[in-house]
Amino acid sequence: MQTITDYLSAEHRHCDDMFAEAEAAAAKNDLAAAQAGFTAFHKGMEHHLSKEETIMFPAFEQASGSSMGPTSVMRMEHEQMRELFAEMQAALAAKDTHTYAGLSETLLVLMQQHNFKEEQMLYQMADRTLGDREDIVRQMEALP
Amino acid sequence: MSMAGLSLKQAPPISVPFRFFLSAPLFLLLAALALLAAGPAALESRWSQPLLGITHLLTLGFMSMVMSGAALQLLPVLAGAQVPQPRLMAWAIHLPLLAGTLLLCGGLYFSTAILVTLAIPLLALAFAVFLTIAIYNLARAPARNASTHAMLLALAALSLTVGLGLLLAAGITGMLKLSMLPLVVLHVGWGLIGWTTLLVIGVAYQVVPMFQLTQPYPSIVTRWLGSTLFVLMLVWSCHLLLPEPAASRLAIAAACGLAACLATFAVITLRLQQKRRRKVPDIVMQFWRVGLASLLTAAILWLAGQVSTTLANSTFYALALGMLFIIGFVLSVIQGMLYKITSFLIWFHLQGKLPPGKAPHMKDIITDRTARWHWRIHLASLPLCLASAMWPMPWIYAAGCALLLGGILLLTNLYRAWNIYLRAGAKAQGVPV
Numbered sequence: 001m002q003t004i005t006d007y008l009s010a011e012h013r014h015c016d017d018m019f020a021e022a023e024a025a026a027a028k029n030d031l032a033a034a035q036a037g038f039t040a041f042h043k044g045m046e047h048h049l050s051k052e053e054t055i056m057f058p059a060f061e062q063a064s065g066s067s068m069g070p071t072s073v074m075r076m077e078h079e080q081m082r083e084l085f086a087e088m089q090a091a092l093a094a095k096d097t098h099t100y101a102g103l104s105e106t107l108l109v110l111m112q113q114h115n116f117k118e119e120q121m122l123y124q125m126a127d128r129t130l131g132d133r134e135d136i137v138r139q140m141e142a143l144p
Numbered sequence: 145m146s147m148a149g150l151s152l153k154q155a156p157p158i159s160v161p162f163r164f165f166l167s168a169p170l171f172l173l174l175a176a177l178a179l180l181a182a183g184p185a186a187l188e189s190r191w192s193q194p195l196l197g198i199t200h201l202l203t204l205g206f207m208s209m210v211m212s213g214a215a216l217q218l219l220p221v222l223a224g225a226q227v228p229q230p231r232l233m234a235w236a237i238h239l240p241l242l243a244g245t246l247l248l249c250g251g252l253y254f255s256t257a258i259l260v261t262l263a264i265p266l267l268a269l270a271f272a273v274f275l276t277i278a279i280y281n282l283a284r285a286p287a288r289n290a291s292t293h294a295m296l297l298a299l300a301a302l303s304l305t306v307g308l309g310l311l312l313a314a315g316i317t318g319m320l321k322l323s324m325l326p327l328v329v330l331h332v333g334w335g336l337i338g339w340t341t342l343l344v345i346g347v348a349y350q351v352v353p354m355f356q357l358t359q360p361y362p363s364i365v366t367r368w369l370g371s372t373l374f375v376l377m378l379v380w381s382c383h384l385l386l387p388e389p390a391a392s393r394l395a396i397a398a399a400c401g402l403a404a405c406l407a408t409f410a411v412i413t414l415r416l417q418q419k420r421r422r423k424v425p426d427i428v429m430q431f432w433r434v435g436l437a438s439l440l441t442a443a444i445l446w447l448a449g450q451v452s453t454t455l456a457n458s459t460f461y462a463l464a465l466g467m468l469f470i471i472g473f474v475l476s477v478i479q480g481m482l483y484k485i486t487s488f489l490i491w492f493h494l495q496g497k498l499p500p501g502k503a504p505h506m507k508d509i510i511t512d513r514t515a516r517w518h519w520r521i522h523l524a525s526l527p528l529c530l531a532s533a534m535w536p537m538p539w540i541y542a543a544g545c546a547l548l549l550g551g552i553l554l555l556t557n558l559y560r561a562w563n564i565y566l567r568a569g570a571k572a573q574g575v576p577v
Binding site for chain 1: 221224286287289350354355357421422423424425484488491492495500501505506507508
């Protein structure tokens with residue numbers, strides 16, 4: 001039986017791998033590979049974020065009776081990441097690998113401290129408090 | 145903890161951590177200048193008064209200063225709750241730490257007891273506030289893991305170090321009649337291995353896998369290393385209570401165990417970094433590697449000192465151990481992490497103030513080029529320091545100049561970053577700059 005923590009944490013690791021590939025390609029000035037890597041990473045991240053925003057967070061908010069708690073901060077950080085995704089895409093389009101490297105570094109720190117809070121606190125709290133967590137994992141798995 | 149009580153919002157005002165980060169490099173400069181001013185006399189023995197002053201400029205002025213700022217920034221994230229009144233707390237730690245360190249170091253350096261007397265209440269206040277906040281927040285952290293465990297042990301070690309330090313200060317000023325040597329040995333041991341190393345270990349468990357995309361530390365390490373180190377420190381401390389030759393035997397056995405723990409941590413971290421998934425060159429990791437290589441060298445030298453009494457009794461041995469540990473290990477790791485945390489925090493606070501896409505990214509705030517120059521100078525300062533431990537004249541001047549230059553580069557990099565924040569922030573509010 002898979003927990004919410006295991007399921008979503010594994011997605012973090014998978015996205016990290018794609019992030020590292022895109023970053024390494026950009027550092028070598030291989031723009032085609034960097035673009036392909038970034039597109040895969042961006043798609044993977046958006047899929048992960050929407051699983052949280054449309055399935056896991058609402059279930060958590062309903063159980064806690066508040067949408068102003070920890071999930072609101074997580075949603076805000078998702079928006080901060082999305083701004084960086086857009087800037088990274090623009091840097092690649094402009095063939096500006098220096099800017100891409102700086103944005104990539106910034107995104108990594110933002111993303112990792114965000115993942116830390118989710119994995120160490122929010123997911124575990126969700127696993128403890130949501131009765132139907134298997135159903136939630138199933139719903140997330142089924143999200144197109 | 146109830147779900148509604150969990151706050152994942154993190155940031156205290158940027159001035160809270162930055163007052164510490166911007167003060168700390170000034171103490172590096174002071175330490176280098178004090179070394180140059182004292183000349184070879186500073187390194188005549190590990191007990192020379194100037195050297196005691198210089199050491200505390202590094203440990204209190206630089207290390208504790210940065211660690212306090214970082215703690216006020218990161219504790220809310222770990223605890224899942226805000227530190228109440230962060231600005232007031234920052235004042236209550238920063239100002240007495242700053243003034244107390246200057247007084248204590250001046251008192252030690254110039255052998256002026258009155259300055260040490262004045263430093264005692266200030267340092268006691270700074271650490272009392274810091275320890276209260278840190279222990280309270282960590283103890284209620286919902287994230288219970290090897291990191292928070294190691295950090296709690298580190299804080300216990302810090303409490304001991306500070307308590308011993310205050311006793312020693314009272315001894316120096318003649319307020320108390322004490323047998324100083326055993327207390328000094330405990331103060332140094334608990335400060336460097338207890339507090340500092342345990343804290344670095346606790347932090348490394350999180351930040352090495354997070355920012356360098358390595359595998360996590362093996363669970364046998366995260367489960368046992370911190371506690372083993374702490375218990376060995378307790379065992380090692382007991383040798384002071386025993387008669388000879390049992391005391392020496394116990395001290396040697398515990399030291400060998402401690403050195404093995406330090407070496408294990410260094411080797412495992414270096415191995416993890418070698419196999420990291422993130423392949424781009426990373427200057428912060430280069431600082432880590434210098435730090436870990438220095439820690440490994442220090443551990444080997446310490447082991448060698450357990451075998452050879454000639455080595456252990458030499459002035460070079462004590463000086464080189466201290467230099468490898470403080471300048472090689474701790475300064476490297478702290479300076480590297482300082483670059484990452486300051487450039488991220490400036491980006492983080494600016495992106496909240498500026499229109500989307502307008503905040504400068506981390507590599508525009510502190511460039512790789514300037515950070516790499518600092519790293520090169522810092523690396524070069526290590527062999528020069530070791531040479532000065534062997535031949536104070538003339539190497540102390542070369543070492544002092546390298547440390548001074550390293551301090552200047554750190555200072556300019558951090559102040560330039562801070563200036564970027566101030567200018568961009570002012571622009572956001574429409575104030576002409």
